[in-house]
Amino acid sequence: MVNYSYLEHWIPQQTAAEKAMLEEFEAGNYTLQNPLVKYNPYLINPLAAVVLFKTEEPVAITVTVKGKTKPADFRHTFPKATTHILPIVGLYQNYTNKVEITPYRGEGTTIEIEVGEVAPDIVEYCDTTPEYFQDNVMILAPSGLFCPCGFDYAGDLRWYLNAMCVFDYKRLKNGNLLIGSDRLLKLPYYMSGLYELSPVGKIYKEYTIPGGYHHDQFEMEDGNLLVLTEDLRSETVEDMCVLIDRETGEILKTWDYKNCLTPGDGAGCSYTDEDWFHNNAVWYDKNTNSLTFSGRHVDSMINIDYETGNLNWIIGDPNNWSEEKQKYFFKPVGNDFEWQYEQHANVITPNGDVMCFDNHHNDTKFEEFKRPANTSYSRGVRYRIDTEKMEIEQVWQYGRGRGADFFSPYICNVEYYNEGHYLVHSGGIAYNADGTPSDALGPYAIMAGGSQNSITCEVYDDKKLYELKVKGNFYRAEKLKLYSDGINLELGEGKILGYLYETNEMDTEVPTEDAGMMPEECGARIVEEFDKFTLFSRFVKGDLVLLVLENENEKHQYYISTTATPNKAMCCGSFIDSDDRNIRFGVTKAGLKGKYDVKVIINDKKYDTGVQITC
Numbered sequence: 016m017v018n019y020s021y022l023e024h025w026i027p028q029q030t031a032a033e034k035a036m037l038e039e040f041e042a043g044n045y046t047l048q049n050p051l052v053k054y055n056p057y058l059i060n061p062l063a064a065v066v067l068f069k070t071e072e073p074v075a076i077t078v079t080v081k082g083k084t085k086p087a088d089f090r091h092t093f094p095k096a097t098t099h100i101l102p103i104v105g106l107y108q109n110y111t112n113k114v115e116i117t118p119y120r121g122e123g124t125t126i127e128i129e130v131g132e133v134a135p136d137i138v139e140y141c142d143t144t145p146e147y148f149q150d151n152v153m154i155l156a157p158s159g160l161f162c163p164c165g166f167d168y169a170g171d172l173r174w175y176l177n178a179m180c181v182f183d184y185k186r187l188k189n190g191n192l193l194i195g196s197d198r199l200l201k202l203p204y205y206m207s208g209l210y211e212l213s214p215v216g217k218i219y220k221e222y223t224i225p226g227g228y229h230h231d232q233f234e235m236e237d238g239n240l241l242v243l244t245e246d247l248r249s250e251t252v253e254d255m256c257v258l259i260d261r262e263t264g265e266i267l268k269t270w271d272y273k274n275c276l277t278p279g280d281g282a283g284c285s286y287t288d289e290d291w292f293h294n295n296a297v298w299y300d301k302n303t304n305s306l307t308f309s310g311r312h313v314d315s316m317i318n319i320d321y322e323t324g325n326l327n328w329i330i331g332d333p334n335n336w337s338e339e340k341q342k343y344f345f346k347p348v349g350n351d352f353e354w355q356y357e358q359h360a361n362v363i364t365p366n367g368d369v370m371c372f373d374n375h376h377n378d379t380k381f382e383e384f385k386r387p388a389n390t391s392y393s394r395g396v397r398y399r400i401d402t403e404k405m406e407i408e409q410v411w412q413y414g415r416g417r418g419a420d421f422f423s424p425y426i427c428n429v430e431y432y433n434e435g436h437y438l439v440h441s442g443g444i445a446y447n448a449d450g451t452p453s454d455a456l457g458p459y460a461i462m463a464g465g466s467q468n469s470i471t472c473e474v475y476d477d478k479k480l481y482e483l484k485v486k487g488n489f490y491r492a493e494k495l496k497l498y499s500d501g502i503n504l505e506l507g508e509g510k511i512l513g514y515l516y517e518t519n520e521m522d523t524e525v526p527t528e529d530a531g532m533m534p535e536e537c538g539a540r541i542v543e544e545f546d547k548f549t550l551f552s553r554f555v556k557g558d559l560v561l562l563v564l565e566n567e568n569e570k571h572q573y574y575i576s577t578t579a580t581p582n583k584a585m586c587c588g589s590f591i592d593s594d595d596r597n598i599r600f601g602v603t604k605a606g607l608k609g610k611y612d613v614k615v616i617i618n619d620k621k622y623d624t625g626v627q628i629t630c
Contacts, residue, residue, distance in 0.1 A: 016625035017533055017613075018540035024198075025178065025218050026509040029057045033217075033506065040067045040100075047076075047099075047116060048124050059178045060216030061133045064103040065504065066116060066126065073097050077123075079115040080105045086145030087167050091498035102215035102504045104497040105152075105173045108133040133175055137161060139468065141170030143481040151496055153471060153481075155489035156184050156194075157589050158426050158442060159458055163194070165497070166483060174497060180210060181587045183231045183428075184493045187211065190501030191219065193232060193240070198544070200227040200515065201247060202599055204587035207547075208513060209242065213504060214497045222264050223513035223546070229253060230295045230586060231360075239267065241297050241306070246271075248519055251278065254292045256306065264512025270306065270319065275326040281313035281336040284377045284385060285357060285583040293584050296371075300363040303327075309361045309371060311425075311584060314354070314380060316361045316371060328402060330369060331355065334380045345400055345407035352409045355396055356380075360428035360491065368410065370397045370431055372439065376424040376454065388454040391422045395429040395439035413439050413474055419452040420444070421470060426586050428491040435476045440492035442469040457488070457588025490587060515546055517606040521574040525561060530620035538597075541613060541626045548628055549601045550575075552615070556596060559618050564602070564611035564628065571607070572616075575600045604630040 036053050045051045050068035055061045066078070073095040080089040080103060089105040106112045108130050117123030148168035155164055157179060165174030181204060182195035191211050198207035205227035211220040222228075226244040230253070233241040238261040245252045251273070258268040278291040285293070296309035304321045315331030326343055329336075332354040333344040347354075355373035362370040373396045378386035394414030400407050414421050423443030430438035445453040448464035460467055471492040473481035483492075533539050539552040554560050560575040579595055590599065607630035615622050 019543070019626045020540070021543045024221075024511065024545060025059065026221065026511060029217060030508045032056055032058060036065065036067070037506070045069060047118060050116065050124075050126065052126055052128060054128060054130075055216070057216035057218075059176050060104070060174070060214075061177060062104070062106040062108065062130065062173060062175050063215045064106065064114075064128050065215065066099075066101045066103055066114070068099050070097050070099065070118065074121065075119040076101065077115075077117045077119070078103065079117070081113040081115065082167070083107065083110075083171065084145070084169065086149075087169060087171070089150050089173075089497060091502065093503060100504055100506065102213060102502065103128070104214045105167075106130050108172055108175075133177075134162065134164060134172060136172075137164075137486040138166060138170040138172075139484040139486065141166060141168065141483045143168055143473075143483075145169075147480050150498075151494050153483055154184050154493045154495060155442070155469065155471070155485065156491045156493070157181050158488045158490040158586065159461075159467065159588050161487045161489070166485075170483065174214065176216065179589050181206060181490065181589055182229065183491050185232065185234065186493075186495050186499070187234055188238070188501075190499045193234065195228055196221060198547075199549070199590050199599070200547070200601055200603070203582065203585060203591060204589070205229055205245070205247065205252075207515065209240070214502070215504060217504065218509050219505065220264075220509055221511045221513075222259055223511060223515060224257065224259070225266070225514060225516045226255065226257075227515075231297050233297050233299055235299060236301065237261075241299060243294050243297055247516055250289065251292075252290050253294045254278075256294070256297055256308065259513070270324050272308070272310075272317075274324055275319055276313075276317070277337070280340060281315060281329075281331070281380075283312055283314040283335070283357065283380050284382055286312045287583055290584055295359050295586060296361045298361055298363050300367070302367065307361050307363060307369070309358055311357045311359065314356045314358070316355075316358065316369060328400070328405075330398060330400070330407065332380055342405075345405050347408070348406045349408040352407075353396075353412075357424070359426060362429060362431050364397070364431050368397050368399050370395065370429050370437070372396075372423075372427040372429045372441075373412075374423055374425065374427060374443075388422060388424070388452040389419050391424075391452070391454070392418050393421055393423045393427065393441050395437060411437075413437070413472070413477070414441065422452055422454075423488075424454040425456045425584065426488065426490045430493070432473075436474070438471065438473050438492060438494065440469070440471045440489075442471070442489040442491065444468050444470065445488070456582065457585030458591050458593065459582075459585070459588075462593050488588075515603040515605050518573060518602045521561060521572045525559070525572075525616055525619070527616055527619055527621040530622050533615055533622040533624055539615070539624065541624060541628075543628060546605075547601055547603045549599060550613075550615070551597070551599050553594075553597050554617065559616070560598075561616040562600060562602065563614040563616060563621070564607070565614065566609060566611050568609070571611070573600070573602055604628075
C-alpha cells in the first residue's frame with residue numbers, strides 16, 4: 016500500500032494552538048512580573064514568542080528585545096490595555112534571549128527565552144554600520160533549500176520561517192506581510208496563493224488564486240491586490256495578472272497579456288512556447304493609471320493601460336519584435352546606454368523613471384551572440400523615458416563594474432527608497448565546480464558540484480552603505496522593521512479565501528490490465544490537503560504515466576509527464592528534486608465530489624495505491 020498522510024493547513028493548526036494558549040492564560044493569574052511566555056506559538060517562526068499578562072489599570076507597554084549589542088535592540092510600544100498579548104519578534108538562535116517588559120512610568124521585568132539552533136549559518140559577511148542600518152532586518156526570500164530569513168546590521172539571524180513561503184515579500188499598509196504560500200500547486204513553483212501574516216508568524220488570510228500565484232504582487236491604495244498568475248488550464252504560463260478583492264478574495268479584474276502581445280514576438284534566448292513571456296514583476300503607477308510588467312523571455316518591460324489593457328510602451332531591445340510593435344519602443348539618447356536583458360523587479364519612481372534589476376543574461380536576443388558567464392555582469396539600472404518623443408536615457412546604474420562576481424542570470428531585485436538611495440540585490444550568483452562563474456539557474460549549480468551565493472547592497476549617491484553576502488541563492492531582498500505601526504497581534508481564526516481551478520484531465524482512453532499494488536521501487540506516497548492532493552513517486556523517464564481517480568460512477572485521468580525537459584527559467588528551485596526521476600504531481604479537488612480510489616497507470620498496466628481521496 017502506498018504511504019498516505021493528511022497535511023492540515025496552517026490556519027486550523029494555528030487556531031488550535033492559539034486557543035490552547037488563551038485557555039492557559041485565562042486559567043492562570045499572569046501579571047507583568049509573572050507573565051505567561053509562549054515560544055513559537057504560531058508554529059512557523061522559531062525566533063518569535065508571545066507574552067501574556069494582565070494589569071489592574073490600562074497602561075502602555077514597551078517591549079525591548081535585547082540585542083547582543085545595544086544597537087541590535089528591537090523596541091516597540093503597545094497601546095494602553097489591561098489585557099496584554101504581546102508578539103515578541105527578533106530573537107536569536109542558540110542564545111538565551113532577554114526581553115524587557117516595561118509599563119509607562121512603571122517598574123518593568125525582564126524575561127528570558129531560550130532558543131536552540133534554528134538554521135545553518137549562511138552569512139559570509141555583513142558590511143554596514145548600526146547608525147545606517149538601525150533596527151531593520153534584511154529579509155531574503157527563498158529560491159533554493161534555505162527558508163525565509165532576516166538579518167540585522169551585524170549579520171545575525173533575527174527572523175525565520177520554517178515554512179517554505181516563496182517569492183516576493185511585501186509589507187502591507189497595516190503592518191502585516193504579504194508573501195507567497197508554502198503550498199505548491201504545480202511544479203516548478205506555482206503556489207496556491209498568498210499569505211497575509213504577522214511577523215510573529217500568525218497567518219490571517221490565505222488568498223487562494225484559481226490559476227496559482229508566482230513571482231510578485233502589489234497592494235493598491237484601496238487595499239486590493241494585484242497578483243501575478245496564469246490559467247493553468249491553458250498551454251501557456253506566467254502571462255496573466257488579476258486584481259483580488261482584499262476582503263473576499265474575489266477576482267475583480269483580469270489582464271491576459273496575449274490580448275496585447277503575440278507569443279513569439281520579441282522572443283529572447285530563454286523563450287519557450289509554454290513560457291513565452293515569463294512575467295516576474297508587476298507595478299501600478301497611479302500617475303498614469305497603468306501597469307508595468309517585466310517579461311524575462313522577451314527581454315522587455317511592457318506598460319499597459321489599467322482600464323483597457325492596451326499597450327502603451329515597451330522598454331527593451333527592439334530586435335526580434337514585429338514591425339507593428341516597433342512604434343512602442345523608445346529611441347536611446349545620451350551616453351553609456353545599454354538595454355537590459357532578462358530583467359526582474361521593475362519599479363516606477365515618483366517622477367516616472369523606470370528601474371529594474373538588469374540580469375543582463377546573454378546580453379543579446381540571438382543565440383549565436385550569447386555572452387559567457389565569465390565575462391557577464393548584472394546591475395541595477397534606472398531609465399528616464401519621454402513618452403511624447405519616445406526617447407529613453409540611462410540615468411543610473413550599479414553593478415556593471417563588479418563584473419562576473421555580481422552576475423545573476425536569474426531572480427534578483429532593486430528597491431527605490433529615495434532619490435539616489437537604492438537597494439540592489441544580486442541573488443542568483445553561481446559558480447561551477449572549478450570555481451568559474453556559471454549561468455546555471457536554481458539548484459543546478461549545486462547538483463553539478465558548484466556553489467551559490469547572494470549579494471545585497473544599498474547605495475546612496477553611489478556610495479555603498481550596506482553589503483550582505485550569504486551562501487545560497489535568494490529570490491529577492493526586502494529591508495523592513497520587524498516592529499512597526501499596526502503590529503498588534505489580532506486574535507481569532509484566520510480565513511482561507513478564493514478557490515483553485517480544476518486540474519486538466521486527459522480524455523484519451525489507455526488500454527490497461529490490472530497489475531495489483533504499485534511497485535515498491537516507485538517509492539510512492541500521497542499527501543492530501545483540504546483542497547488538493549499530491550502524488551510523490553519515482554518513474555522511468557519516457558514512461559507513459561497517468562494518475563486515475565475512479566469510483567462506481569465516474570473516472571478522471573491526469574497525464575504525468577516523465578520527459579526530461581530543460582528549464583530555461585527557475586526563479587524558485589525550492590521544490591525541485593535533485594533526481595529528475597522523482598515526480599511530484601498535484602491535483603486540485605475542484606470539480607470533484609465524493610470518494611475516489613487513486614490508481615496509477617504506467618504504460619499498459621494499472622496499479623492500485625490503496626488510497627482513497629475524499630472531495
